[in-house]
Amino acid sequence: MSAAFVSVEDLSIAYGGFQAVDRVSFGIDAGEQVTLLGPSGCGKTTTLRAVAGLERPSAGRILIDGKPAFDGAHGLDTPPEKRNLSMVFQSYAIWPHMTVFENVAFPFRVRGRPSVETRAAVERALALVDLARFAERPATMLSGGQQQRVALARAVAFGTKLVLLDEPLSNLDAQLRLQMRDELADLRKRLGFTALYVTHDQEEAFSLSDHIVVMRGGRIEQAGRPQEIYRNPQSRFVAEFLGMRNIIPCELAGTGEGARLPDGTVLRGRDVAPGTAIEDAAIAFRPGDVRLDDKPGEGQGGSGVVARSLFVGDVQHVFLRSGPVELCAHVRPRPGLDEGRTLFWRVTPEDCLILRK
């Protein structure tokens, strides 16, 4: 393991009897972005806040830039203001009693920096987020997107090497979120800071990160590069969280023999962890990878009756039922997908994953 810029080792955080974070370890290389991804309550925000020094862990170690910021074994807990990092909060946390300029200048002023240096840096940061002309405006007279930009400017103005981002886009509407996502990626490319990012949105995680850590119930479920995680989820939980809507329990006949579904259909797929013990076998594939035909044809698959058919715009969600098996296909809308019809579904072995847990 190389010396990472940030390293979190066996971090545990407990509130009373509740274990919010349970022996979590990961590292962030300098200039890299790592994203903690998971549903609400999985401990991702708590982990991020512990790195910031806002949450007191019960055990473990956090090193930032080679220096220990928290060490449970030695009772060391550096207060947040001494960790030399910055953070974008979910609520933006723009101080309402200050102007835009004063908000961004705060890190300089509390540390007693000369005002010439402050002014230059703040103006540069505001220009980066395209808010230069709003500098003297009271912070309360800004739209949500503008407040988000002030929060970003405040986080990057002081030039800390590490920036923490706690669901920074979750309070924006869908269109603005896409735009800010691109601006965020752009900003990091230009400034080169190291980032720890928390989100529950897989698209945000995939498009912004160098590494993703998927968390569940306070533990790390899977970690890796975005493409790798997308292609090879290691468990039902990760598969489901990443949009593999069809996860069908099955019997594994043996290596290479394929998986037998409860309705008798046999599918072959990629085994993500060949050789490991089978806890709870299932076969998983994405609804978008399913092909629907009116008559049997080439390839593996089965047939089913359309139980529900929903037109949602670009695609049609078609739910098929075959005995105890239910599955969903996203296909291009066309006539002939009506409820009650019998259709034949096809999915390639390459798109099927055999999950062992």
Place this chain on the structure above:
Amino acid sequence: MSAPPIRLAGGFIRGAGQERLLALVLAAIVGVMVLVPLAAVVLGAVGDEDGFSLMALADVLASGRVIGNTLLVGLGTTVLATGLGGVLAVILVRTDTPWRGGLEQLLLLPLYITPLLTAVAWSWLGSPRGGLLNLLAQSVLGPVGSIVNLHSAGGVITVAALAYAPLPFLLVAGALRAMDPSLEESARIHGASIGAAFRRVTLPLALPALLGSALLVFVQSLGLFSVPAVLGMPAGFYVAATEIYRLLNSYPPRVTQAAGWGLLLLVVTAVLVALQAAILRRRSFVTITGKAFRPRLVHVGGWRPVLLGVVLLYLLAAVVLPVATLCWAALVNFITVDPKLMSFDLRHFSYVLFTYPKTLLATRNSLVLGLLTATVICTLGLAMAWVIVRSRGAAARFLDQVGMMPLAIPPIVLALGLLWSYVGLTWLPLYGTIGILLLAYVTHYLPFGLRALSSAIRQLHPELEDAARVAGAGLFGTLRRIVLPLTRPTLVATWTLLFILSLQEISSSILLYTAPSTVLSVAVFDLWEAGNVNALAALSVMQLFATFAALLVVARLRQKAVAA
């Protein structure tokens, strides 16, 4: 990986421990402030010079009549004041009665007129012999005897309820405003009539506020000194507070019995607080979120003049008549209902200002006490509120519980405890100075400050402070640069209220003052006991108008702040 050596810089440990240190220091201060006098009352009641003895307590429990009177006044006042305040709140918040905005402002005035002055004015109006209403009735109707007698249990209860009704009004009105109107609307949609929706949804949701204000009024009226002293003592009607006063002013002072009464009052209020907690624990009221809604008004049609009449009648009895009587008595040469004999000038004002020896000293002491009380509570309260709202430790829970405890301690009992703790402490000469009064005021009014400031801090998103910490500000830097400016409006309002309240405090002052540390409320009461009614009226009128002027200035300031 190459782990760098661990550096244990002292500053790091200190930084993380600051919060805990602050919490511990505050807990120590509040503990001494609240728990020491409480312990003193308990110990004082069960011991005398000869050691442990239950004689005093037995004496107290044997005086069934005073106990009965105290409970009667406590319960009567609570029921009447809570009912009155609740009805007024519903009328002004939930119906389309005209002039609601202005009337609501006026409804707070009784708080500033004080129970003492309301009682004095009503005593002049309604004493059985010489009461103005009775004299008027006789001059119009001939010799009919007395038509009203306020020197009675009923008089004490009625006047105390008039004076305290604004408290339940404030709390219930707040609860009604904090209620999401969609809760009631959905009851209507699902088949409830207006009345049924009110009874089944609104009333249960307002129950915590009703119970809370009932308890507040009960504790206040149980230990109430001024009203029973003015209206009860002349008729030989004694309650616990006036009994404590009598015992301490008899010769020799019977301090152990006084403490016994204090202990009894404490036990009764403690039982009621526990009862309230038990009633409220069974429900969770997540609907009251602290968010303000626009209450949906009920159109009462033909009832509008009736409801308006109810509010105006209350204002007449609680504000207009007392203030008018005081003004009249301050200006008239001597009290008479015969128009031919009445003549008006400013001689009583001139007497109070230039001849009466206590005015200057009492005014100075009261102003100093007001300034100090308000400032100390705002400082202490802000720090405590921050610890209570933001931290999870045992110290925070202790601060919350002990800091709110004075709400359940009648001020006269608190004063007893302070007397017990600090009289004769030669190394800490508090007694005989305004220091002991300051301690009493700060302790007694702390919950008011704490409650207001806690809710102000609760409304601050915690991330505003987190952001400051991450941006490089320390704990105290964050409090100064973020928390203080953002709570400033609440601080200003709280400071003003506390300043006014401490100018009026009498229940504890009456036991704690000495000649050099006399205060305005005590000077007024002295004039009452001396029978110098015109001078009393003149002094109170000046005090009232100073208070009203201060209130106007504050209201003007607040308007400006809103407009800016």
